[in-house]
Amino acid sequence: MNKVVSNKSPFFVFGLVCLFGLLTSLIIYLAETRHIDQDMELLDYVLSTTAHALPLENQLAGVNWLFVITPSLIFTLLGILLGVFVHRLNRNHRQALALANKDFEIDPMTGLLSRYKVQQLLTERLVVCQQESKWLATFVLDLDHFKTINEAFGHEVGDKLLAKVAQRLTSVFPDQAVLGYFGGDAFLVVLEAQPDQPISHLESLSQEVIQQVSQTYFIDGLTLNIGCSIGVAWYPEFGTDAMTLIKNADLAVYEAKRSGRATYHFYDGEMGRRFARNVRIETRLRRAIENEQLEMHFQPKVDLVTQQCVGLEALLRWEDEELGSVSPAEFVPIAEQSGIILPLGEWVFEQTFRHILEWQKQGLKVPPIAVNCSAAQLKRADFLPNLLTLLERYQVNPKSLEIEVTESILIEDAVGCAELLRKMSQLGFSLAIDDFGTGYSSLSYLKDLPFHSIKIDQVFIRDIIEDQSHAALTNAIISLSHKLGLKVIAEGIANEDQLNLLCQFGCDVGQGYFFSKAFGASSMSSDPMILALNESNEA
Known part of the structure; x- marks a missing residue:
């Protein structure tokens, strides 16, 4: 300076x-x-x-x-x-x-180098590595659930914990490593290769760091435990300058957290391309919502005994000019992470109600329609008031709507979710647990919460013929649900063998390509299952 x-x-x-x-x-x-x-x-x-x-x-x-x-x-x-x-x-x-x-x-809280100083030293060492043809690794370490400790015990305890973690990092990394504080709950480490040292050495070092950081801490009479996730990017394969290496290591630690935390992940080229695509999807999705370029499709749900349509599931479809056809499995998680899921969820409800109103004007009998709700939507205090306002605006009866929620929301906010679900049940909404068996399945909320049905995820149905364990689990879920007074919906039925086995198990409702693919709103009046439903009602 x-x-x-x-x-x-x-x-x-x-x-x-x-x-x-x-x-x-x-x-x-x-x-x-x-x-x-x-x-x-x-x-x-x-x-x-x-x-x-x-x-x-x-x-x-x-x-x-x-x-x-x-x-x-x-x-x-x-x-x-x-x-x-x-x-x-x-x-x-x-x-x-x-x-x-x-x-x-020097960061005064941790005693480690500042981010600025580490970047400066990293740039200098890259020059040396280039001259001597050596590799160099950049680590980004992010503490798991540090925010919880800060909120529970205060920032003073959090700062002391960061200082303790810094001491452990200093003891576990080699002396030649450059250690710095990255900001927030993250640390930055630069490690230059030693002669004849393979890159595989980084795996054992990362495991050792995670193990040491995860040991118990004693601070101000408190016993605290915390883990860490690590992202690694090395020179020259995945960056030739300081900013690129740090950025790529940061992307890698994000992948480590997505993989369950308390683990490490090495950056690769595919990760960068995937991240760039995710950013592009987020940008284009915002524009698609504003310009109403998304489209609602509806897939029939069929009574396995009578083979009649007893409901529809509202599904999103997106055909983008630049990205082409983008699957909900790809853009919905991005919407949830970016917060776009809130305006997107409101758009889905409003479009569904508009279509119901149009179909009713055409004289069509519309079966109950299931709409998926994300955890972010259900956590909003104005979720139910806004939903009731839309229902009143379009004159839609709550009994014609089924709300599908995933198991994760029941774990994240069990008390708040239980209160909301009880209110909705009292108002006449039908409630279903979506993707049952793939998350944190708990028998307690099946017993205590006012659900009307559960949907068995298609990962079980897909291999139900070939995999006996999937068949056994599906049979057990159906049997238990019936004893609790719940209907069971199996999604992803693709062939007659799967249908026959599910009928033997006593499954109530099925959904999948075997019955019908999802169709656009304009095809409602010409869909065979909907026509059959309306003809049976007229008779």
Whole structure:
């Protein structure tokens, strides 16, 4: 960092003030002596006419030397005083600057290098690695669930925990490693390769770091446990400059967290391409919602005994000009992570109600329609009031709507979710657990919460013929659900063998390509299953 004030500044100020004094004195002197030649001629004339002689010293009597010398003396004294003042000011400034430099390079909380300093050293080491043809690894370590500790015990305890973690990292990484604090709950480490050291060494080192960081901490009488996830990117394969290496390591730690946390992940080229696509999907999805470029499709749900349509599931379809056809399995998780799921969920409800109103005007009997709700939607305090407002606007009966929720919301906010579901059940909404068996399945919420049905995920149905364990689990889920008074819906039925086995198990409702693919809203009046449903009602 450059110094703002030079060490020579006091002497510069002193000299400058003295120079101003001398220049002032010279100007005054010149002003005083400007007419001296004329004065001398006049004096000679007077002397020649009066014959009086004057002493030589009186010839320059017109010059006031005190007036000439005084400014120089004053400016010299002023220069000395200002020079002393600026010297003291500059000394204090240098001390503050040195302290600021130290804080800028060393994080005061953890005692590790700052992010800026690590980036600087990383850039320098990359030059050395290029010259010596060596590899170099960049680690980003992110603590798991650190926010929970901060919220439960306060930021002071959180800061002390970060300092303890920094000490452990210092002890577990090799001495030649450069350790720094990345900010928040993350750390940044640069490790240069040793002679004949393989990159596979990074795996065992990452495992050791996770194990050491995950040990118990004792802080202010509290016993705390925390894990960490690690992302690694190495030079030269996945970055040739500091910013790229750090960015790629940060992407890798994100993948480690998606993989369940308390693990490590090495960056690869595919990860970068996938991240770029995700960013593109997020951008295009926002635009698609604004321009209403998404489309609602509906897939029939069929009673396995009567083979009649007993319901529909609302499904999103997206055909983008640049991305082509994008699957909900790809864009819905991105919408949930980015927060787009909230306006997207509202759009789905409103479009569904519009279609119901249109179908009713056409004289069609519309079976109950199931709509998936994300955890983010259900957590909103205004979710139910907004939903009721839409129902009233489009004159849709709550009994014609089925709300599907995933098991994850029941784990994240069991108390709040239970209260909301009970209110909705009292208002006439039908409630279903979606993708049952793939998440945190718990028998307690099947017993205590007002669900009407459960949907067995298609991963079980897909291999139900070939995999006996899937068949056994499906049979057990159906049997248990019936004993609890719940209907069972099997999704993903693709062939007759699967249908026959599910009928043997007593499954109530089926959904899948074997019965019908999802169709657009405009095809509702011509779909065979819907036509059969309306004909049976007329009869």
